[in-house]
Amino acid sequence: MTLDERLIxxxxxxLGAQDRAGFEAEMAADPALAAKVAQHRRLGARIAEAYAPVxxxxxxxxxLALASAANQAGRRRVGLPQWAAMxxxxxxxxxxxxxxxxxxxxxAAHDGALVARGxxxxxxxxxxxxxxxxxxxxxSFKAGDGxxxxxxxxxxxxxxxxxxxxxxxxxxxxxxxxAPQSTPDYRTAASDFPAxxxxxxxxxxxxxxxxxxxxxxxxxxxxxx
Amino acid sequence: xxxFEREIVELLPRLRRLGRVLARAPSDADDxxxxxxxxxxxxxxxWHRGTRLDSWMFRIMKNAWIDETRARARRGGLFAxxxxxxxxxxxxxxxxxxxxxxxxxxxxxARLPRDQRLAVALxxxxxxxxxxxxxxxxxxxxxxxxxxxxxxxxxMAELGEAAP
Numbered sequence: 001m002t003l004d005e006r007l008i009x010x011x012x013x014x015l016g017a018q019d020r021a022g023f024e025a026e027m028a029a030d031p032a033l034a035a036k037v038a039q040h041r042r043l044g045a046r047i048a049e050a051y052a053p054v055x056x057x058x059x060x061x062x063x064l065a066l067a068s069a070a071n072q073a074g075r076r077r078v079g080l081p082q083w084a085a086m087x088x089x090x091x092x093x094x095x096x097x098x099x100x101x102x103x104x105x106x107x108a109a110h111d112g113a114l115v116a117r118g119x120x121x122x123x124x125x126x127x128x129x130x131x132x133x134x135x136x137x138x139x140s141f142k143a144g145d146g147x148x149x150x151x152x153x154x155x156x157x158x159x160x161x162x163x164x165x166x167x168x169x170x171x172x173x174x175x176x177x178x179a180p181q182s183t184p185d186y187r188t189a190a191s192d193f194p195a196x197x198x199x200x201x202x203x204x205x206x207x208x209x210x211x212x213x214x215x216x217x218x219x220x221x222x223x224x225x
Numbered sequence: 226x227x228x229f230e231r232e233i234v235e236l237l238p239r240l241r242r243l244g245r246v247l248a249r250a251p252s253d254a255d256d257x258x259x260x261x262x263x264x265x266x267x268x269x270x271x272w273h274r275g276t277r278l279d280s281w282m283f284r285i286m287k288n289a290w291i292d293e294t295r296a297r298a299r300r301g302g303l304f305a306x307x308x309x310x311x312x313x314x315x316x317x318x319x320x321x322x323x324x325x326x327x328x329x330x331x332x333x334x335a336r337l338p339r340d341q342r343l344a345v346a347l348x349x350x351x352x353x354x355x356x357x358x359x360x361x362x363x364x365x366x367x368x369x370x371x372x373x374x375x376x377x378x379x380x381m382a383e384l385g386e387a388a389p
Contacts, residue, residue: 004374012348012373014355043381047349049323050330054242060255063241066262067233129295138296193296198260199267208363209292 007033011040106157107172116163116170124150124163124170125223128215138193140215141205146225148218149204151197153178160193162200165223174200229269232278233262239351243283246346247290249335257293261286283351283361287343294339333383341376344369349377 001009009015010023027034106120116124123135131137138151149164160178163170176196193201201209210218240261244254264285265272272281334342347358348369359369 001370002374004378005370008373008377009355009370012355040377040381043377043384044349046326046384047330047334047345047380048352050327051242051246051350053327054245055238057238057241059237059241063237063255063258063262064234066259067230067237067266139292195263198264202264202267208288209295211295 003033007037007040011037011044106154106159107175110169113166114172114175116172120152120154120157121170124152126219128212128219130212139201139209140218141201141209142207142225143204144206148223148225149173149201151193151201153193160197162197162204164204165225173204229272230266233265233282236279236282237262239279240282240286243286243346243351245331246334246350247286247342249331257286257290260289260293264289277357280353280357280361283347283353284363287361291339329384333380336383337376337379341372341379344372345376345380348373 006015006019006023010020015023027037106116106118107114108117109115115121119135123133123137127133127135127137129137129140134156135152135154138153140148140150143149143164147164147166149162150170151160151162153160158177158179159175161175162173164173165171174196176194178194237258240258241254244257244261245251248254248257261282265282268285272278334345337345343362344358347353347361348355353361355366355369355373359366362369364372
């Protein structure tokens with residue numbers, strides 16, 4: 001450990017008895033070190049104090065309501081079993097795919113699944129999250145089985161969803177209605193993504209979402225697991 | 226209310242505090258808490274009773290915050306402008322002084338790189354042990370220590386206590 005690492009470990013109570021005694025002996029012999037320790041101790045206290053008042057603030061009603069199961073019914077889906085929310089979304093997608101875009105929609109039925117086609121397929125395959133456009137890709141991540149999955153939002157199709165790569169196609173896992181501007185009365189936290197899509201992401205991902213370099217690398221490898 | 230939900234309610238003040246360290250503006254912080262609670266409820270089957278709920282939810286918040294900052298970086302502008310985090314109100318001189326000091330701390334914290342801010346938040350503000358913080362952040366203990374050193378050194382330079 002460097003001296004600085006030992007210094008903060010000492011302050012945070014992370015040194016064993018022997019190392020602590022050794023460090024205290026060093027401080028006793030070195031006033032400059034002792035002064036630095038005191039400075040860092042005051043800094044730590046100041047930082048903790050700066051945020052302490054938050055604990056005494058009243059918790060906003062929307063957070064209390066969200067966390068209490070009794071208030072959830074009819075307001076949001078998160079309390080439902082995962083499959084129910086996903087089935088509902090997929091059903092919407094199937095209906096939409098058949099009835100709204102019989103021939104040329106963004107999704108088509110294929111082997112019992114909904115797969116991306118046309119512009120959506122091309123976007124999911126080639127576009128990075130940093131790129132703009134009418135259809136945008138949001139989060140990319142690896143699912144538990146190693147396949148890549150990506151969220152998308154399509155302004156022209158007015159839908160958002162999550163699709164995972166399988167056998168060279170993007171298979172929709174969940175699809176939901178989405179408009180570019182979020183409605184004022186339903187606030188999906190700090191996010192542009194519909195709650196149903198985020199819930200599906202949470203249920204499927206293994207580890208963190210990809211950052212920009214990892215996303216680019218995965219694309220350049222053709223989204224092969 | 227089931228015990229899982231009750232425990233989440235009891236954690237809300239601490240989640241809000243951690244959110245404030247990460248996102249700074251109170252409205253952004255509460256949005257982050259909301260996202261965290263939504264995700265926790267959606268994946269409650271993945272939480273093992275008997276393990277620490279606070280660490281588990283801090284990890285969810287960490288991931289949510291990283292996702293949000295990535296999504297927002299793309300749209301330009303990370304969270305609200307700096308001024309949005311300032312406290313307002315006028316009462317006694319002591320309270321005002323405390324608020325000014327807190328404002329300085331918040332500004333310094335907001336300038337820390339993401340990884341360092343997370344490490345400092347969990348250890349200095351939330352009081353987690355190094356091992357607990359490393360587990361929340363899903364990094365080795367050595368990595369946590371070096372982030373803590375860099376974060377604290379930057380804060381010391383920024384908040385510049387005059388050498389005695």
